[in-house]
Amino acid sequence: MLHETRKLRIYNTLTGKKDVFEPITPGYVGMYVCGPTVYNDAHLGNCRTYVSFDVIHRYFRHLGYKVRYVRNITDVGHLTDDGEDRMAKGSKLAQLEPMEVAQKYTLGFHDMMRILNTLPPSIEPRATGHIPEQIEMVQSILDRGLAYERNGSVYFNVPKFAGENPGVYGSVSGRILDDLYAETRELKNQDEKNHPADFAIWMKARPQDLMVWNSPWSVGFPGWHLECSAMSTKYLGKTFDIHGGGNDLKFPHHENEVAQNHGACGCSPARTWMHTNMLLLNNKKMSKSDGNTISPAELFSGNSPHTTKAYSPMVVRFFMLMAHYRSTLDITDDALLAAEKGYSKLMETSRLLQSLPVDSKAFDGSENEHDRAVSTLMEEAYKGMDDDFNTAVVIAALNEMGSYVHKIANKQLPADALSPWVLDRMKAIFNTFLFDILGLLDDTSSAGDSGVVDGLMNLVLDMRAQARAQKDWAASDKIRDALSAIGIQVKDGKEGVTWGRSV
RNA sequence: GGUUUCCUGGCCGAGCGGUUAGGCACAGCUCUGCAAAAGCUGCUACAGCGGUUCGAAUCCGCUGGAAACCUCCA
Secondary structure, X not given: OHHHOOOOEEEEOOOOEEEEOOOOOOOEEEEEEOOOEOOOOOOHHHHHHHHHHHHHHHHHHXXXXXXXXXXXXXXXXXXXXXXXXXXXXXHHHHOOOHHHHHHHHHHHHHHHHHHOOOOOOOEOOEHHHHHHHHHHHHHHHHHOOOEEEEOXXXXXXHHHHHHHOXXXXXXXXXXOHHHHHHHHOOOOOOOOOOOOOOXXXXXXXXXXXXXXXXXXXXXXXXXXXXXXXXXXXXXXXXXXXXXXXXXXXXXXXXXXXXXXXXXXXXXXXXEEEEEEOOEEEOOEXXXXXXXXXXXXXXXXXXXXXXXXXXXXXXXXXXXXHOOOOOOOEEEOHHHHHXXXXXXXXXXXXXXXXXXXXXXXXXXXXXXXXXXXXXXXXXHHHHHHHHEOOOHHHXXXXXXXXXXXXXXXXXXXXXXXXXXXXXXXXXXXXXXXXXXXXXXXXXXXXXXXXXXXXXXXXXXXXXXXXXXXXXXXXXXXXXXXXXXXXXXXXXXXXXXXXXEEEOO
């Protein structure tokens, strides 16, 4: 197993540095990632986070870990500015049942995850499916004296918790309790709370609330952060390896999650907290609420004032992976254009690499300078992933490997420049990183087409070859231009003609 | 106002005290009927000012600029 020999370092929000990853149970990884709230179409920011964790998930699997990846669907519980339950608000606008709204956007989210080629999580629990678990957790917290009931609602007692567990509250967000107390003092209608920093773990329903459940305290609904605490505990245990989510969830969501878990079981939940950074548009955070967004659909169709053309889902995925997951990433047309070119080139390189013949010469232990260079690059790709999942470093290494591939294919290096066992290994490693770990698909090839397209292309290119043989440049160029017009690029190489789709 | 992060060449973006990151764009060359593709070479960097160090994009301080969080957001 690779994980036994490689040393993976992960940046842990709790410690503020990269720690060597040691799973709680050797060989197994438990990872919880906060999923989307399904009251709206998924936007690109969501996509970036889930693509990032998809690569993380894939790399753990590649290393040989058995991974239980839990990503929830939030279909209840978050309040809007005007105090309405989000699902209820959506339903009123659309004249639909709340669960109909949730279903619609859950399906849309799944479509988007599939289009971006993310692997499904092992478990995708819904908040509404875990109301009993959440009620139990509220009770546990009450039993431990860390919450109080007020008019049918239950509030978490932050000052008491913080006093009993020094250093815990604030450990995720880096917030200092005194500051927090001072800040929240100004906020509106907190009259039921003992203290402004307290937060609801069970809310008594008002007449307009639609999604409500019975509980020992009132007919109501669970607090805004409780679902993740309850579901992570249920599926991963009280203490598990990794909890992830977007940067903007650190406070209050993750901070309160830790407090609740701690409050219910007296132990810390996740050992490692991972946070992805924001996707920017116009140098500002993309956000559903302030309208600074570009939807995946707009990006894929080119129907947006922010872009000049359509970009394929794989180009978008590649674009995201060109940056480290903890860096902000600014969406611009220029950057997408660059990503598109880079993506196509790597796909082309992959096809070319796989087509290179490998000698059947037996391994004799020899190693030339090119062998060493390529071996170093392969190791650098691994080192990149081992260093907090640095996909940018992986892509750089793949590009450098690609240089060797093209040189050999173009006869600028002799066919035996690389020893067969090195070439063989590069074939495997290159595709492993590109497809299995980075999770890209080749949407520039004819792989998904029926044989008809290949047959037609062979015919057309054959006719062009005949025209060229007779120096009929007009006919030859007409074919080339016509193909170009429908998005097919003809590539005249030393070893004959190939073709590809311009993405 | 409080907390935190960031500022790299025309653009995107790695970098965590000593290496040419890489991609895109651009220029020249090779190849080509021409072009494209591909390869090679070149090309502009570390916001500013100080400090620590044999050595700093990388550590520290100050100044300037941007962003995030403090309220639902990935």
